[in-house]
Amino acid sequence: MGIGIRIENLRKVYDTPPPSAARGGGFSFMAQRSAGSKEKKEKKKKFEVVALDDISLEMRAGEVFGLLGPNGAGKSTTIGVLTTRTRPTSGRAFIGEFDVWKEQVKAKRLIGVVPQRPNLDFALTAREVLLFHGAYFGQSSREREQKTQTLLEQFKLTERADDMVRNFSGGMMQRISIARAMMHDPQVLFLDEPSAGLDPQTRLLLWEIVREYNRLGKTIVLTTHDMAEADSLCHRLAIIDHGRIISQGTPQELKASIPGGYLLRLRFDRAPEELLAVLRSLPGVTEVRSADHIAADVYADRGGPLISSIVTAAQAAGAELHDVHIAEPSLETLFLHHTGRSLRD
Amino acid sequence: MNWKTFYALLSRDGHVARRNLLPTLLQNLLQPLLLTFVFGRILTAGGMMQAGYKTVLLPGVMAISMVIAGVQAVAMPLITEFQFTREIEDRLLAPMEIGWLAVEKIVAGMVQALVAGLVVIPAAWLTMGSGVHFSFRPVEFAVVCLLVAMFSSAGGLALGCSIGPTQIGLMFSLVLAPMMMFGCAYYPWSFLSKFPVLQYAVLINPLVYASEGLRGTLTQSDHMNTMVVIAALAAINVVLLVVGLKKFHSKAVS
Ligand SMILES: Nc1ncnc2c1ncn2[C@@H]1O[C@H](COP(=O)(O)OP(=O)(O)O)[C@@H](O)[C@H]1O
Numbered sequence A: 001m002g003i004g005i006r007i008e009n010l011r012k013v014y015d016t017p018p019p020s021a022a023r024g025g026g027f028s029f030m031a032q033r034s035a036g037s038k039e040k041k042e043k044k045k046k047f048e049v050v051a052l053d054d055i056s057l058e059m060r061a062g063e064v065f066g067l068l069g070p071n072g073a074g075k076s077t078t079i080g081v082l083t084t085r086t087r088p089t090s091g092r093a094f095i096g097e098f099d100v101w102k103e104q105v106k107a108k109r110l111i112g113v114v115p116q117r118p119n120l121d122f123a124l125t126a127r128e129v130l131l132f133h134g135a136y137f138g139q140s141s142r143e144r145e146q147k148t149q150t151l152l153e154q155f156k157l158t159e160r161a162d163d164m165v166r167n168f169s170g171g172m173m174q175r176i177s178i179a180r181a182m183m184h185d186p187q188v189l190f191l192d193e194p195s196a197g198l199d200p201q202t203r204l205l206l207w208e209i210v211r212e213y214n215r216l217g218k219t220i221v222l223t224t225h226d227m228a229e230a231d232s233l234c235h236r237l238a239i240i241d242h243g244r245i246i247s248q249g250t251p252q253e254l255k256a257s258i259p260g261g262y263l264l265r266l267r268f269d270r271a272p273e274e275l276l277a278v279l280r281s282l283p284g285v286t287e288v289r290s291a292d293h294i295a296a297d298v299y300a301d302r303g304g305p306l307i308s309s310i311v312t313a314a315q316a317a318g319a320e321l322h323d324v325h326i327a328e329p330s331l332e333t334l335f336l337h338h339t340g341r342s343l344r345d
Numbered sequence B: 001m002n003w004k005t006f007y008a009l010l011s012r013d014g015h016v017a018r019r020n021l022l023p024t025l026l027q028n029l030l031q032p033l034l035l036t037f038v039f040g041r042i043l044t045a046g047g048m049m050q051a052g053y054k055t056v057l058l059p060g061v062m063a064i065s066m067v068i069a070g071v072q073a074v075a076m077p078l079i080t081e082f083q084f085t086r087e088i089e090d091r092l093l094a095p096m097e098i099g100w101l102a103v104e105k106i107v108a109g110m111v112q113a114l115v116a117g118l119v120v121i122p123a124a125w126l127t128m129g130s131g132v133h134f135s136f137r138p139v140e141f142a143v144v145c146l147l148v149a150m151f152s153s154a155g156g157l158a159l160g161c162s163i164g165p166t167q168i169g170l171m172f173s174l175v176l177a178p179m180m181m182f183g184c185a186y187y188p189w190s191f192l193s194k195f196p197v198l199q200y201a202v203l204i205n206p207l208v209y210a211s212e213g214l215r216g217t218l219t220q221s222d223h224m225n226t227m228v229v230i231a232a233l234a235a236i237n238v239v240l241l242v243v244g245l246k247k248f249h250s251k252a253v254s
């Protein structure tokens, strides 16, 4: 049960500029600049953007896998290759056992795609979008009517079901686009920046739907440049920048890879110098700061495991611990750590 | 090949076409009706044209209608669907080789071209009043109709994959307008014999064969040999299909 995904040495070099406003504005000024402005003038016609630079990845069956990276990193291109929409310059991609570029039709049967920019059929109503999608995938008319009804309800679109989708708001288009991707019950669901432009409420609805779909054993691949989303939704992550994988693992593993990434904010009734000294000597602690001898900020490579020793130290020093807050190392910190740049551009 | 998917895609196009039935019909009928009324009725009634002109005109108007309908039915949606919304991906992700989607578009366009051509016959006949002399050869007529329908929708595919939305106006004024004027729709090809260079230059215009072919299979007025017409249309079809499919493939995948 479940379908895994494998990417081997994928490279993609675009030799034409993106069609105006294509692919949700993934312009990377970095990548273009790296071609060298002088060189660019010499061969004006030779447009080249290296969107993917030798990427290998494995997404396991039944997991929620996140591709995290700033704009222009190559996330959409990766999704494009995996969903038969972008032809790789070299390298291979597999959905389950099928080579995406050799057995396209079989691969297409296994996947559902929510593109970065809704590519809905604007000539149809919301209901028709789902019904026809089901028909493309060979569903019987009873099957597709039932499924359509269920999805319209699940995505709270029943009231607008018979309106043309071209009149929908961005958030509604996004919802119908996700419903469409789930219509044929694919084993793998790709979501390219699914929550961009969604209001917080719809976003939570989306997260819930993704989790629920994953609980059925489906593999989910999503891209995001939102730390919180990656953190709360994904089992494993790859951080991608300039078409390369910078780092991958579970959110916990990734965060733990930053030395001393935890921050414990403690508040005592009083924190004398000797208590601070003991705190500094605890295993894994890299730094302790206290401005007022009441509160103390402890930087360490672990969080919870330190608490009991902190309590013991406080008792020994005759102080009382009033409040603890553990800030886990964030992916934001991680991205900064690896690239020296913030994710939020 | 996945027939279920192909059929579902066809029924989607049929559904959309039915939804736009009235505007499409008006669009397809208005021009031929005006043409036949002015040239076939007013000018012949006033004696400016001979009554026999009605018979020459009707097949030409039918050819124009078919070509315009086929080109529009395929090219216009393609142009918008290939735009940055990439609407086309909605169907490119259907479980079928993507070349078949282009074939499906051609089939849907052919149906529309055939309908547009066939409604012109009674409509034009009515506006012109009596006086059209039919001489119907059903088998050859059917073959010519199919080939004309196919070249117009294959042409629509090639055009739709080659131009952007800003060039639609140019497509009409630079491609379709001269094609119609030099397409032997308003006069038989033999009339060009006084302009020998032009007479051979227009042979690259597929509409010439459409007009002459319909003239030969629907009426008995002066026309090109029907077998030549069929061969030329078939050759044009092959070229347009190859070009159209190639362009479609390169546009469909980035
Ligand atoms: N269709 C295209 N043609 C040319 N270049 C493209 C195309 N799509 C993306 N690119 C370029 O490839 C790079 C990666 O883009 P993309 O994969 O969209 O990144 P992301 O989704 O992470 O923002 C960018 O520099 C972008 O400009």
Ligand SMILES: [Mg+2]
Pocket: A023, A024, A026, A072, A075, A076, A077, A116, A192, A193
């Ligand atoms: Mg993107």
